[in-house]
Amino acid sequence: MRKRFAVIPTHDRPEEFETCYAAIRPQVDHLVVICHGEEAWNYVGNRRAVRTAYKPEGRANISAMWNLGIECAEFLGFPYDIAILNDDAIPAPHWFSTIMGRMHSEEANGASERRGPGRDLIAGWAFMLNGDAGIRADERFSWWYGDDDIQRQAEPWCFVEGITTPNTHAMTTSRSPEARAQIALDRAAFEAKYPA
DSSP states (O other): EEEEEEEESSSSSHHHHHHHHHGGGGSSSEEEEESSSSHHHHOOSSSEEEEEEESSSSSHHHHHHHHHHHHHHHHHSSEEEEEETTBOOOOTHHHHHHHHHHHTTTOOOOEEEEESOOOOOOEEEEEEEEEGGGOOTTTTTSSSSSSHHHHHHSEEEOOTTTOOOOBBBTTTTTOSSSHHHHHHHHHHHHHHHHHH
């Protein structure tokens, strides 16, 4: 029997995390929370049926955090599907079963809604991987482009129509000069890996 996992990296967003947690917890068998920093560790707390991992303060690497969650699912040794969620994502009540069902019916390695209408790009704030595919995030992409890389690794990818997952901080992670500098580095790494 396939197990349902979700991984949520979180940092400095206690209210958003609570909303995401409440939305996804009833839908999965196992939830892995990656706490980036002490504040996140404190607000996540010791929750039943939740596995937590701690990443120290400092520059975040979202791909490394995703991999921690995937490795936890792999370690338990079950066939599994795993949702990767931003801590500000708000999945609908039947989000996991809807995405999972379509992914398996189309024999895909990953699935999500579209990033935007008419765009064949992964919704990086809420997507799913088929554990049988053995996909891992490329940790060279520390903040951006990791989701695009996963989509390419996971071909064939399934886009599920008729589902929308709000994320309350959409388009805010690129506002600081430090974030824009990291995006430029990640873009260069992506273009080097996938030359036009």
